[in-house]
Amino acid sequence: MKKVMLLVFMSLSLVAFAQRGNVNDILFTTSGEIIQGKVVKVTASTISFSYPGESLVNEIGSNQLQKIVFSSGRTQNFGNASTSDSAAEAVTNVPTPQAETPTTTIPKEEIYLGPDENSVTASANNNRLAVTPMTYLVNGQYSKEISGKATQFATDYLARQNQSLPIEVQEMALTIRKLVDAGIGFQQLAQTSAGKLQSVLGSEYLVLIEINETHQKTEAKKDNGFFDVQKEQAKSDDSIRYEIELILFGSGGAETYSSKFSNERSFKSPSGNSGSQSDWKMAMQYVLDQILTSGSL
Template sequence: MTLKKALTVLMLILLSASAFSQAKKLDKIITKDYQVIECTISKISDKTVDYSMPNETMTIEIAVSKIARIDFASGRSQTFAQAESVPSQANNTSVNQAATFKQNTIAVLPVPFVNSENMTDSEEMSKFAQNDIYNKLLDKSSHIVSLTVQDLRTTNSLLRKAGIDYKNIDETPIDELQRILGVDNIIAAKVSYTVTENKTSTAYTSQNAKVNDNKVKANEATVANTNTQLLFDYHVYFDMYKNNTKIYTQNRKPMFNLKDSWMDTVSYLLKRSPIYVK
C-alpha cells in the first residue's frame, strides 16, 4: 500500500470515528419539576444517579427522589414512581377531602366557552373543549413528562359532587380543586370569542340576442349573488398548575378566523408547556 493510500484510509477512519462520536445518542433525565438533562449515565443506585454532561468527564450526582423518568440512549425508559401521600387534615377536618393525592397525575378542568359580546356560555362547547384537551394529552402521552391523565369521568364526577361545573369553575381556588380531584397537576383553560359576518356581493349581466325581421334585439338581465361568511375571533387562555403553583400561563389568538381555529391554538400552547418533551 502506497503512502498516499495509507493516508487516505487513515483519514476515512478518523472521519468515521468523528461522525460516530457526533451521532452518539445521549441519555435523558427528566426531573419531577420538568427539567430535561441530556447526559451520559454511568451509575444508578437506590438513592442516586451518576451522570456526566456531553464532552465532560466530571461526574454529577442527582437524587432518585427528584427524577420522574429516564430515557436511555438505547430507547429503553425507566419511570421512578412516588408513593401516594395523605393530605393534611389538621386545619379543617370537616371539609370533604379526597382520601389521597395521586402524585404525578394531571386533571383537565371543564373549559368555559364564552361569547364575550353577550357573555353567554355554552355547556356543549365547554365539554367539547375539555374533551379536546384531554384527547390531546392522551395522543401525546409519549411526550408528556411521566404524568398520568385522570379520566374525564372521574374528574367531572368529583366536581359535580362538589357542586362545581363550567359556570363556576373560574371562581374556585386551585388548591381546593386539587383537593377535590386528588391530583397534583391541573390544566385550566378558557376560550372567549366573538362572531362577525362578512358579506360579499357579486353581480353579472347576461345578454340574449334575437334576430327578428332582420333586426337584432338584445335583452339584458342582471343577476346578483350575496355570500355570507362567519368569522370567529377567538382568544385562548391556558394555565397549568403543579401543587397549587402556576407553572405555565399563556394566552393566544389563532392565526385564522375559522370555526375550529381555537383547537390549533390549544395544540400550540400544550406543546410549549413544561410537561411536553420533544
C-alpha cells in the same frame, strides 16, 4: 338471690353508661380493623373522618368498610363482607378513647383543612394532571355542549401526547365525579382556589382553559363603476376569532405556566354561514403542545 340480681343490674348499668359516654363514631373495616373517630362526610364512594383530638380529615373508600356505628347509636351498613367475625361483636367492648392517637392503618389520602388552602400538600408529587371543566363562550354566551367536548378533547390529547413524560392524565369522568362529591358545581368552580381543587381532585398539576369564539361579518362594498349592474352580488367577508387562555398550576396551587393565544380565520360566504366548529381544535392543539414542551411538567 337478691345479691345476684343486684350484680346483674349494676353490670348492665355500667355497659349502658360506657356506650353513652362514647362520643366517637366507630368504623368497621372489611379487614377486621376498628377505627374510632368522627365521621364528617359520607358519599357513595368515600367516607371522611377525623381521629379523636385531631382536625385532620382522612378519607377511606366505602368498599373498605363493613359498617359504621355512629355515636348516636345509628348503624349504617355498606354490604361488604367482613373478614373478621369478632369485629361485628366488639362494639359493646370498645374502650373510651385515650389522649394518644389510635394505632390504625392511615388512609392513603389526607386533606389538611387549614386557614391557607395553598399549603395543601397531601397529593403533591404524584405526577397526576387533571383538566378542569373549561368555559367555552360563543359570542359571549356559554355553550355547555362545546365546553364538554373541548374539555374531553384536551384531556384525551394530553393523555396521548405525553408518552415521553411521567405524567398521568386523569380521566374526565373521574374529575367530574370528584368535583360533584365535593359539592363543587360549575358556578363554584371559578371561586374555588387552585390549591383546593388539587386537593379535591388528588392531582399535582391542574389545567384551567377558557375559550372565547367570536363571529364577525362584514359586508363587502361595491365599486360605483359604470358596469356595476353587470357584476355579481358582492359576497360578505366572514371571520371567526378564537381566544384561548390557559393556566397550569403545580404543587401547592402555584402557577407554573400561562398562555394567551388568539387565532382568526376569514373566508367568503354568500349566505353568511360560519366556518367549521372544529377549527378550535387546531388552536387548542397548539396551546396544549406548549405545555408539553415548556418544561413545566
